[in-house]
Amino acid sequence: xxxxxxxxxxxxxxxxxxxxxxxxxxxxxxxxxxxxxxxxxxxxxxxxxxxxxxxxxxxxxxxxxxxxxxxxxxxxxxxxxxxxxxxxxxxxxxxxxxxxxxxxxxxxxxxxxxxxxxxxxxxxxxxxxxxxxxxxxxxxxxxxxxxxxxxxxxxxxxxxxxxxxxxxxxxxxxxxxxxxxxxxxxxxxxxxxxxxxxx
Numbered sequence: 001x002x003x004x005x006x007x008x009x010x011x012x013x014x015x016x017x018x019x020x021x022x023x024x025x026x027x028x029x030x031x032x033x034x035x036x037x038x039x040x041x042x043x044x045x046x047x048x049x050x051x052x053x054x055x056x057x058x059x060x061x062x063x064x065x066x067x068x069x070x071x072x073x074x075x076x077x078x079x080x081x082x083x084x085x086x087x088x089x090x091x092x093x094x095x096x097x098x099x100x101x102x103x104x105x106x107x108x109x110x111x112x113x114x115x116x117x118x119x120x121x122x123x124x125x126x127x128x129x130x131x132x133x134x135x136x137x138x139x140x141x142x143x144x145x146x147x148x149x150x151x152x153x154x155x156x157x158x159x160x161x162x163x164x165x166x167x168x169x170x171x172x173x174x175x176x177x178x179x180x181x182x183x184x185x186x187x188x189x190x191x192x193x194x195x196x197x198x199x
Contacts (some may be wrong), residue, residue: 003027004039008056019180046078051090072171072198080174108160114144115159128197137185139177
């Protein structure tokens, strides 16, 4: 299986690659459109702002490449946020592969923004992508923006408000948490994404 990590300048490329290596997959890091189109699975990591990553994708000529992919695509952290139509962060138009908008998490007494650290996952509906992730499993988050749990949401989490932690519509999927830093739940999500259930 050919797995490509899109090199849009995300600081977590190395850790995602290592997490895949632990699953027996040697992923390629690339910004080449032909390599991305030829992949069996594509992962879009992101550790930055929505505007910065979208600008980088545009500079590399990869926006339409990602919009027209035939292979399953997994967005991670900001990469998941970019799957939606729009992000409130810097008023950024995104890839539009999923309906909905990404908004800033609301301030509330006793809550820190960004939401940083371990939090529990709650299933909203069953799907091969989240098979084997137990209700209440822990995942590691670092984010200030999130999408509401809409019709494509498989797992939700809560930080003042409920937000989408894992989404999927057909071959397009996203994880707001960092699977590469989330222990068994993260490893299972990545393994499921590589599996036949996403084909």
